Amino acid sequence: MSSRPRQSLTLTLLQAREAAMRFFRPSLNEHGLTEQQWRVIRILRQQGEMEIYRLADQACILKPSMTGVLVRMEAAGLVKRRKAETDQRRVLVELAEKGEQCFASMSQCMEANYQALQGQFGEEKLKQLLGLLDELKQVRR
Incomplete structure (x- = not known):
């Protein structure tokens, strides 16, 4: 008796993210x-100023990579860094x-993308x- x-x-979460x-x-x-830059912009817009380690954690960016992302974003004038x-x-x-x-110029465009996704997937299914996913994020080992 072989079970699948x-x-x-x-893997399914990664594939769904890609979709x-x-x-x-x-x-x-x-x-x-980049996707990473947009995540940083969204998080800072929603939550305000924060420490790099917390931002990296919230944006799911490894801390060593976060430094490079922020250097490029600062050079582009998107973020400001300062020592506490x-x-x-x-x-x-x-x-x-x-x-x-x-953020302001992207918001309307991104909302249209959400509407397109919701139109294919369904509003109730997307909410569910x-x-x-919010519940899964709270699961601890």
């Missing part, structure tokens, strides 16, 4: 942004004016999926 192997959760990104990647390319007054080892990041403008 269980479907891979992590979703097909709706958003063209807009990012049009605006000259209380502890010079802590580096804080916030959106610069150009980053705010980038997001809810389940």
Whole structure:
């Protein structure tokens, strides 16, 4: 009696992410942004200034990679970094004016992409999926 192997959760999540990104990647390319840069912009726009390590964690970017992402974003005028007054080892990041403008110009376009995705997938299913994914993020080992 041979049982089929269980479907891979992590592989399925990656494949689903790639399917979703097909709706958003063209807009990012049009605006000259990488997926990582857009994640940083969105998080900073929603949550405000934060420490690099927390930003890296929220954006799912490895900390060594985050430094390079932020160097390029700072050079492009999208973010500002500064050392915390209380502890010079802590580096804080916030959106610069150009980053705010980038978010504003991208928002309408990205909302249209969400609508296109929702149109094919269904509003209720998308809400349910997001809810389940939020629950999965809370699971701890």
